[in-house]
Amino acid sequence: MLAEPVRACQACGLHRTCRRPVPGSGPFDAQVFVIGQSPGATEDDEGKPFVGRAGAVLREALERNGISSFYLTNAVKCHPPGNRKARNEERTACFSWLLAELSLWQPPEDHLIVVLGEDASKTLFPDLKFTAARAATNLEFEGHPVKVILHPAALLHDMHKRAAFEQDIDKVADFLHPGHRLDYAANYQVFGRTIGFVEAWERAMGAGMIGLDAEFFPDLTMIGWSMSWASGEGIWVPRDAKHGIVLLDDLMDGRLDLAIHSVQADAPVICKALGMSPYDWPWNKVRDTAVAAYVMREPNIGLKDLTFKHFGVRMLNFNEMGGTPEAFAALPVEAQARYAVGDADFARRLWVEKYRDKVLYGV
Numbered sequence: 001m002l003a004e005p006v007r008a009c010q011a012c013g014l015h016r017t018c019r020r021p022v023p024g025s026g027p028f029d030a031q032v033f034v035i036g037q038s039p040g041a042t043e044d045d046e047g048k049p050f051v052g053r054a055g056a057v058l059r060e061a062l063e064r065n066g067i068s069s070f071y072l073t074n075a076v077k078c079h080p081p082g083n084r085k086a087r088n089e090e091r092t093a094c095f096s097w098l099l100a101e102l103s104l105w106q107p108p109e110d111h112l113i114v115v116l117g118e119d120a121s122k123t124l125f126p127d128l129k130f131t132a133a134r135a136a137t138n139l140e141f142e143g144h145p146v147k148v149i150l151h152p153a154a155l156l157h158d159m160h161k162r163a164a165f166e167q168d169i170d171k172v173a174d175f176l177h178p179g180h181r182l183d184y185a186a187n188y189q190v191f192g193r194t195i196g197f198v199e200a201w202e203r204a205m206g207a208g209m210i211g212l213d214a215e216f217f218p219d220l221t222m223i224g225w226s227m228s229w230a231s232g233e234g235i236w237v238p239r240d241a242k243h244g245i246v247l248l249d250d251l252m253d254g255r256l257d258l259a260i261h262s263v264q265a266d267a268p269v270i271c272k273a274l275g276m277s278p279y280d281w282p283w284n285k286v287r288d289t290a291v292a293a294y295v296m297r298e299p300n301i302g303l304k305d306l307t308f309k310h311f312g313v314r315m316l317n318f319n320e321m322g323g324t325p326e327a328f329a330a331l332p333v334e335a336q337a338r339y340a341v342g343d344a345d346f347a348r349r350l351w352v353e354k355y356r357d358k359v360l361y362g363v
């Protein structure tokens, strides 16, 4: 409906230098309305928004977080020459197209406008600095709630921005699916405080399979370890918990089946903590859910993403826990438990409920 008039637009000089104006694309009943800054060179070639590398990062992140209904557009519809920023007069000339697109949008009740990067943010909120817009929790535009996030292209120039981008995408997903956040509080206990050795030992030995996870510093020194014996239940064992290492030693002696996500990361840490040779690692008893995911053709996605995909539950991510091992180690043990036992819990559930039969029996 708008595509043809956008393609014919001559409201500013950009139509003379671009190859093709790029109208927005997607259903007008989409849940999310994404506004970028201006088309890049690939979009200019193809005449469609977000079909280049930044678009691939954006689509992957949205879909991984369960957001599959989106309309994609840009504040400025033509590619500025040499990839320069759009000028104020160009943004102003193009603004009426954005308003026209928004007036056609008929979203469901739980909807959101997502604004990517500083330039697009300036177009909608000229009086707000980007950092303030990105931090704001109650922005609105034309009566719709808005989240301003980092532009995915930022990651292509600086991979250190990935964590911040993922945090921003998390905010979007939390806004749209608040009910999917796991309430970790229930039965996640702290060894030595809320549960003692005998009970923890009995719970573990009574379970057919336990989930296990280690949190550690870069030098492979353990911050603590966690185990889960049933859905939503488990313990966090801080490194200085009395008898915590004895319990770990008992679990590793080969009597129990263990599910661990990314054994290659955890095995050296656990071996170091136990003073055990990697040659004695009980490989025949340990199921690696990252490897199982690979076998099931789900490579390169982490435990949190697998959990969301298979159980529809959004787990805490490490950035929310400080983002570094040192910051994590400084948190109260209850917070550490909520994060770390979740990992053990879902490693176990992934193996038991999603992978075991398929990997072992090929169904």
Ligand code: URA
Residues within 6 Å of the ligand: 036, 037, 038, 039, 040, 043, 048, 049, 050, 051, 052, 054, 055, 074, 116, 153
């Ligand atoms: N970056 C944008 O802001 N928009 C696009 O369409 C592509 C890359």
